[in-house]
Amino acid sequence: MNSYNSIASDVKLGKDVKLSKFINLYGCDIGDETRIGAFVEIQKNASVGKRCKISSHTFICEGVAIEDEVFIGHGVTFTNDTYPRAANADGTPQTEADWKVERTVVKKGASVGSGATILSRTAIGENAIVGAGSVVTRDVPPNAIVAGNPARILRYIEQGTEGSNAGS
Numbered sequence: 001m002n003s004y005n006s007i008a009s010d011v012k013l014g015k016d017v018k019l020s021k022f023i024n025l026y027g028c029d030i031g032d033e034t035r036i037g038a039f040v041e042i043q044k045n046a047s048v049g050k051r052c053k054i055s056s057h058t059f060i061c062e063g064v065a066i067e068d069e070v071f072i073g074h075g076v077t078f079t080n081d082t083y084p085r086a087a088n089a090d091g092t093p094q095t096e097a098d099w100k101v102e103r104t105v106v107k108k109g110a111s112v113g114s115g116a117t118i119l120s121r122t123a124i125g126e127n128a129i130v131g132a133g134s135v136v137t138r139d140v141p142p143n144a145i146v147a148g149n150p151a152r153i154l155r156y157i158e159q160g161t162e163g164s165n166a167g168s
Contacts, residue, residue: 014050028060031068045101055114063101063120070106073114073132078104080120107142116151127157 004021007013011025014032023036027044030036034048037056042048046060049068054060056074063080066072080101087093102120106112110124113132124130124140131147131154140146143157 010044020056027062037074049108064104064106064118066106067108067110069109071111072106073112073116075115076112076118077116078118078120080104082120110140129157 005019006024006026008026010027012029014030014034016033017030018035020036020038022038024041028042029047030042031048031050031052033050034052034054036042036054037058039057040054040060042060043062045062046064048054048060048066049070051068052066052070052072054072055076058072058074058076059078060066061078061080064078081099082102085094088098104118104120105123106118107124107126107128109127110129112118112124112130113134115133116130116136118124118130118136122136122139124136125142125144127143128140129145130136130140130151131145133149134147134151135149136146137150140151141153145154145157146152147154
């Protein structure tokens with residue numbers, strides 16, 4: 001650890017986790033051999049699996065579960081509330097008691113491109129790829145390549161081509 005990071009005492013760090021400077025972690029679980037870039041925040045009740053790469057300037061909020069071997073690009077934002085409000089109908093400020101965290105899951109081996117926004121109550125399937133700048137508003141099937149706003153299926157990954165830069 002270094003003085004540039006804010007790592008709360010309730011964070012569970014796996015073996016050989018690599019942390020860049022200027023990160024903020026609290027109440028989360030980080031799996032073995034995961035790498036976390038600069039200016040990343042991971043909130044309480046979020047989890048990141050083993051051998052993941054979380055790139056700089058990414059925000060992983062409460063309620064997000066990222067499974068093993070997931071790539072998250074730069075500046076990716078997750079949400080956890082479909083209808084966020086600062087105040088209740090009577091004008092009083094909302095507290096944690098006034099809303100319920102909505103879950104989001106990124107399955108094993110998926111990749112999320114830089115600048116993507118992942119809305120709550122969605123799942124990104126195993127080995128799926130979310131294009132840079134996309135807005136995920138509904139579930140992404142396993143092995144699908146999606147892009148756009150809202151993200152739509154472009155095609156599916158063919159067996160044996162993942163990781164080969166096929167089509168690039």
